Amino acid sequence: MEFFNKVGKVALGSRLRLMTAIITDDAAKIYESYGMHFSPKWFPVFYTLMNEKEITITEIATEIGHSQPSVSKIIQEMIATGLVEESLKSSDKRRNIVGLTAQGWEFSKELKLQLNDVEAAVDGLISESSHNLWAALEEWEHLLEQKTLFKRVNEQKKLRESKDVKIVPFESQYLEAFKTLNVEWISTYFEMEEADYKALDNPKEYILDKGGKIFVALYQNEPLGVCALIKMNDSEFDFEMAKMAVSPKAQGKNIGFLLGQAIVNSAREQGAKKIYLESNTILKPAINLYYKLGFQKVFGLPTPYKRCNIQMELKI
Amino acid sequence: MEFFNKVGKVALGSRLRLMTAIITDDAAKIYESYGMHFSPKWFPVFYTLMNEKEITITEIATEIGHSQPSVSKIIQEMIATGLVEESLKSSDKRRNIVGLTAQGWEFSKELKLQLNDVEAAVDGLISESSHNLWAALEEWEHLLEQKTLFKRVNEQKKLRESKDVKIVPFESQYLEAFKTLNVEWISTYFEMEEADYKALDNPKEYILDKGGKIFVALYQNEPLGVCALIKMNDSEFDFEMAKMAVSPKAQGKNIGFLLGQAIVNSAREQGAKKIYLESNTILKPAINLYYKLGFQKVFGLPTPYKRCNIQMELKI
DNA sequence: TACATTTGCATAACTAGTTATGTAATTGAT
DNA sequence: ATCAATTACATAACTAGTTATGCAAATGTA
Incomplete structure (x- = not known):
């Protein structure tokens, strides 16, 4: 079939169906003969x-x-x-x-x-x-x-789309995105808390001026993901990864992983020894992502957030 | 599928169908995602x-x-x-x-x-x-x-069944088979002629005693094919292949070819230089068989048979 | 120019599979 | 002992293809 050479391997299903038909048609003739x-x-x-x-x-x-x-x-x-x-x-x-x-x-x-x-x-x-x-x-x-074909194709999709994702440092034009993306997911699963408003309304004061970083993920020049690296009070070398948020419409583009990587790299450059984070176990994809980035569960640290029921740490 | 390993390659059609189903099911999911x-x-x-x-x-x-x-x-x-x-x-x-x-x-x-x-x-x-x-x-x-699968399987069938075919020299117990098998096909396509009755009723006198041979093809000990090698009057070294008949119920078992081979070998052993035959072009499978055995068309020899419209010869 | 043949398509009816569903028999849990 | 859950199966309804058929339009031919 000329057609299959034109279309390429996406027509594998059609080609298989045709071969099946050829074989079973002949099978009928064989029994008859x-x-x-x-x-x-x-x-x-x-x-x-x-x-x-x-x-x-x-x-x-x-x-x-x-x-x-x-x-x-x-x-x-x-x-x-x-x-x-x-x-x-x-x-x-x-x-x-x-x-x-x-x-x-x-x-x-x-x-x-x-x-x-x-x-x-x-x-x-x-x-x-x-x-x-x-x-x-x-x-x-x-x-x-x-691994099903479905899963394999989705991996390819993620790979392709993550090429269109750019991770850039925070600029004032992303102030609104930083807040809305976080409010979006927090208020979906939990309630906004006092500590949230502080950091989201004044990222400069609460994060950047204290030596922290914020990264923004741009997909087709639109800010669809954000994440912050916050210097912890107790130690020169300890950071917290927080305020990670990815727009639901950009899910499956590997944005969370790319932001996490940017955070870890940045911490490493600043000579960090540990990165700490707080989360909740109902956010399963997020927890999986943290494991994928190398974080491990830790216990018993103080936290200002009610929603926190799991704490993790990455030693660098 | 364990099943396919048990059954072997005859289940190729089933295996193809299953793979087709797996692929198209996933294709639907892919479009959806x-x-x-x-x-x-x-x-x-x-x-x-x-x-x-x-x-x-x-x-x-x-x-x-x-x-x-x-x-x-x-x-x-x-x-x-x-x-x-x-x-x-x-x-x-x-x-x-x-x-x-x-x-x-x-x-x-x-x-x-x-x-x-x-x-x-x-x-x-x-x-x-x-x-x-x-x-x-x-x-x-x-x-x-x-070459279709159908044709390939039929070739295998022929090959297998021809192993169960034994070619043996004529004995008196095959007298009846020699006549009925020939009468069967001659009267289907043509009319019995004077020369037919002579040879079929008295094979000893007209064929064997003159230095000719008759071979019988046995399939599961039943005589289902016959063929004669007749010494020609004019020359010591010329023979005629005649009275080849294969039962319709034994068609496709390669019997004609095996009989032909036996005739040719026997002629060669007796030092023959030429084998001659007469036939009719409406018997297409037979003509094909003669070509396969190496016979070539010749023209203009005298013949006692009305039904003869093609003459062939094999030089040894 | 008339009429038979061919062409292009839609529709109907069939095939070999599927999922969904209903029902009777059995098993399990209190 | 009773009642819910599970199991084994048949049946119905659907899917993605097929061949068979009929009709209208176009073409070929005498």
């Missing part, structure tokens, strides 16, 4: 019955990776042709234990011959090709089980 | 419209390898969401020329970003795997175009 009245879609179920002798419908479904209704329908069709019988001995009347009939067993002998031929043909195809389709499918099942 | 109201199945059509600007439904169908009704339905769905408009200028009123709306073009910009992410994710998967699924699919499309 062997004089077998057998639908290709019956195969996984029939094969399972050949090996398991007696088994319930749900067991077959999990074995072959189909839905239970799918197996249910297939079994009904095979009963109609006389290959399978149902309601075999079971004390549990919900369960429908099915197995092959004498005719089914007879048929399985013919089927085995055909399977050998098909297997040989597929092996031939594999040996003629330099890329092993069968092995590739097996490998992809594995890789996608470990 | 980008905030796009877009169904994955629309993609090939939409992509074509992005590149072709204006195009008819049938043209799209051939381009992307779908059926025309499939494209017809997809276009209707996309018109309903406002991405596509139809009935664009055309003097031919049967044709429905479709193209993207302004909204469609707007959407295509977003889509391109997403496509980059997907392509990067798929490339990532390919580089993580040792078997390239994308390349394998492309290769298989090619290989199956050249």
Whole structure:
């Protein structure tokens, strides 16, 4: 298909569907040419019955990776042709234990011959090709089980968008953003407190003039994230990371991580030994982010905030 | 899937279907996470419209390898969401020329970003795997175009069944088979002639005693094919291959070829220089077989048979 | 110029799967 | 012992494709 070369690998799904159609169409012809009245879609179920002798419908479904209704329908069709019988001995009347009939067993002998031929043909195809389709499918099942395509694409998205994020030092034009972004999330999850208003209304006095820093994340030149590095009173070398806020509409762009990195780098440049932070465990993505940045839980330090129920520290 | 390892490569179709389902399920999630109201199945059509600007439904169908009704339905769905408009200028009123709306073009910009992410994710998967699924699919499309799976399986069947075919010299117990197998095909396509009855009723006198041979093909100990090598009157070293007959129920087991080989080998052992045969061009599989055995057309020799319209010869 | 054939498309009916739902039988918890 | 929860299954309704069919428009041909 010329089309696939044009579109590129995003059409993987379409290409797979086409190949599936080609193969199953031929499968139907193959059964016919062997004089077998057998639908290709019956195969996984029939094969399972050949090996398991007696088994319930749900067991077959999990074995072959189909839905239970799918197996249910297939079994009904095979009963109609006389290959399978149902309601075999079971004390549990919900369960429908099915197995092959004498005719089914007879048929399985013919089927085995055909399977050998098909297997040989597929092996031939594999040996003629330099890329092993069968092995590739097996490998992809594995890789996608470990991390879905969805997750992989989202990682790419984050990566791309984080390239458009610029972390810049605070300027007076970002005064409003610094306050509104913080008020937004704090008042969503908690109540604004006295200490919040102090820092958000007067960042110059409470943060910058005391030797702290504020960083702003710009996405397409709009300030969508902020975070402060505040010098702690007790020690020359201790800082607090606080007032991190990212706009909900900019979530998933890695902004939190980039701000955190900027904070840590800045602290390091200033010769910091420790960075401390306070948070609340209901903010799960934030806590995960802090761990990712290298923070560890600590206990028992005093705090002015009611909402604080977890304290963390990063030793530099 | 444990199942596929048990079953082996005959389940290729099932495995492909499962992988297709996994990929398209994730595709739907991906569009959703980008905030796009877009169904994955629309993609090939939409992509074509992005590149072709204006195009008819049938043209799209051939381009992307779908059926025309499939494209017809997809276009209707996309018109309903406002991405596509139809009935664009055309003097031919049967044709429905479709193209993207302004909204469609707007959407295509977003889509391109997403496509980059997907392509990067798929490339990532390919580089993580040792078997390239994308390349394998492309290769298989090619290989199956050249020779379908159906044909490949049939070749394997022939190969297997020809192993169960034994070619043995004539014995008196095969007298009846020699006649009935020949009468069967001759009277199907032509009329029995005087010369037929002579040879079929008295093979000893007319064939064997004159230094000829008859071979019988046994499949599961049943005589299902016969063929004679007859010494020609004019020369010590010339033979005729005649009275080849294979039962219709044993077709496709390579029996004709095996009989032909036996005849040729026997002639060679007796020091033959030429083998001659007579046939009719309506018997296409037979003529093909003779070519396969190495026979070439010759012209103008006398023959007692009305049904003969082609004469062939193999020089040894 | 008339009429048969071909073309382009929509619609209907089918296929092989899915999810959602209802029901009877069994199991578990008080 | 009773009642809620779970389980096994069938059935219904949906999805994404297919082939079959019918109709109107265009083309080809005598």
